[in-house]
Amino acid sequence: DIVMTQSPFSLAVSEGEMVTINCKSSQSLLSSGNQKNYLAWYQQKPGQSPKLLIYYASTRQSGVPDRFIGSGSGTDFTLTISDVQAEDLADYYCLQHYSYPLTFGSGTKLEIK
Amino acid sequence: EVQLVESGGGLVQPGRSLKLSCAASGFTFSNYYMAWVRQAPKKGLEWVATISTSGSRTYYPDSVKGRFTISRDNAKSSLYLQMNSLKSEDTATYYCARILGFTMAGDYWGQGVMVTVSS
Numbered sequence: 001d002i003v004m005t006q007s008p009f010s011l012a013v014s015e016g017e018m019v020t021i022n023c024k025s026s027q028s029l030l031s032s033g034n035q036k037n038y039l040a041w042y043q044q045k046p047g048q049s050p051k052l053l054i055y056y057a058s059t060r061q062s063g064v065p066d067r068f069i070g071s072g073s074g075t076d077f078t079l080t081i082s083d084v085q086a087e088d089l090a091d092y093y094c095l096q097h098y099s100y101p102l103t104f105g106s107g108t109k110l111e112i113k
Numbered sequence: 114e115v116q117l118v119e120s121g122g123g124l125v126q127p128g129r130s131l132k133l134s135c136a137a138s139g140f141t142f143s144n145y146y147m148a149w150v151r152q153a154p155k156k157g158l159e160w161v162a163t164i165s166t167s168g169s170r171t172y173y174p175d176s177v178k179g180r181f182t183i184s185r186d187n188a189k190s191s192l193y194l195q196m197n198s199l200k201s202e203d204t205a206t207y208y209c210a211r212i213l214g215f216t217m218a219g220d221y222w223g224q225g226v227m228v229t230v231s232s
Contacts, residue, residue: 001174040218042158049208049222050150050158061220093158097217101174102160 002027002096006105013084014113021079021108023094028074029057031098038098041070041079045090054079055097086112115139117209117223124229125199135192135209135223142190146212148219149183149194151205151228159205162194163212177203199230 003026013019021041029038037057042050052061054070057077069080081088089112094105121133133149149161162183163172171183182195192209206227210219 038216040216044158049225050219051222052213052218052220055213055216055218055220095158095160095218100163100172100217102163102217104158104160107157 001101002029002099002103004094004096004103004105006094006108008108009106010109010111012111012113015084015086017084018080018082019084019110021081021092021094021110023072023077023079023105025075025077025096025098027098029077029096029098030074037073037077038096039070039072039077040095040097041068042093042095043088043090044093050093053092081110084110084112088112115211115221117211117221119207119209119223119226122207122226122228124231126232127199127201127230129199130195130197131199131228132196133194133207133209133226133228135194137190137192137209137211140211142185143187146217147183147185147192148210148212149192150208150210150219150222151203152208152225153202153205156205161207163217164192196228199228201230204228204230 005024039057041054044050058070092108116138118136148163164183206225208225209223211221213220
């Protein structure tokens with residue numbers, strides 16, 4: 001199974017700041033067939049179901065603000081949120097969608113100061 | 114508008130069975146892989162099962178393999194999860210999710226249904 005190691009566990013920032021969340025996989029998520037990295041990012045606001053933000057490591061889902069940027073390749077990935085807003089208060093999870101069993105990172109709690 | 118509505122949750126004793134349902138609308142259900150994902154109270158997300166468009170292929174993690182069965186009825190636009198031999202560690206909110214294209218990642222999720230396994 002592919003193990004996803006996500007960091008940090010939590011972080012607190014002020015509105016307008018930038019944050020980075022990291023995710024490291026135990027195996028490469030890069031497909032040799034299509035050169036895509038099978039890494040997704042989800043946002044889960046309190047009391048809500050998860051929302052897909054990014055897939056294929058850097059493809060933003062329709063309707064997601066361009067403040068959310070996914071990057072990385074192989075085994076190391078980053079979600080960057082620029083100009084953080086109060087509405088970004090949430091838990092963030094990475095997911096490897098490269099192979100079964102699909103596995104999630106342990107999550108990062110984003111708090112707004 | 115894509116909508117996924119889960120039902121069938123509740124309190125069940127260890128060792129017993131429960132069947133969850135997910136009613137889909139707003140898209141052509143038969144064209145999409147579907148999945149179940151769960152979240153134990155105050156914990157992270159865990160993928161539970163995925164099913165192909167026709168239902169001929171299913172995938173499970175070891176934690177539920179042999180106990181849970183995912184199925185679908187394309188005529189009714191419905192997804193199911195039959196859960197047998199339930200354990201306390203199966204206590205969680207169960208989400209139904211539509212799979213985005215060939216990515217295997219869920220793009221739309223239901224609101225979730227709570228399953229509590231306790232005596």
